[in-house]
Amino acid sequence: LSDTIEVVVQVNGKLRARLSVPTADLENEAKLTELALADPNVQKFVPSTPRKVIIPKNAHLINIVA
Numbered sequence: 001l002s003d004t005i006e007v008v009v010q011v012n013g014k015l016r017a018r019l020s021v022p023t024a025d026l027e028n029e030a031k032l033t034e035l036a037l038a039d040p041n042v043q044k045f046v047p048s049t050p051r052k053v054i055i056p057k058n059a060h061l062i063n064i065v066a
Contacts, residue, residue, distance in 0.1 A: 009036045010063045011045040019062075029055050036062045 005026060009017040017039040025031045033053045036042055045066060052065040 005060055007032065007036075007060045007062060009039060009042055010061065011042060012066055013063070014045075016045055017041050026060075029053075032062055036064065 002023075004020040004022055007019045007021045007026075008015060009019060017036070019035055019039065021032065021035060025035075032055055036053070037046065037050070042064065046064055047066060050064045050066055054063040054065070055061070056063075
């Protein structure tokens with residue numbers, strides 16, 4: 001198994017980024033949220049504080065409601 005996994009980041013249901021996340025961080029929702037919000041393409045579509053961040057278990061997906 002590799003040390004990183006690709007996680008898809010969606011903003012309002014639309015694909016905005018793909019992140020390579022260390023497998024150790026997959027269970028850490030705060031870390032995943034921080035990584036997603038740090039992506040420049042995600043920042044274009046998200047206000048300073050998103051309404052909701054949804055991270056389903058074992059889905060390799062982060063959905064941000066702007």
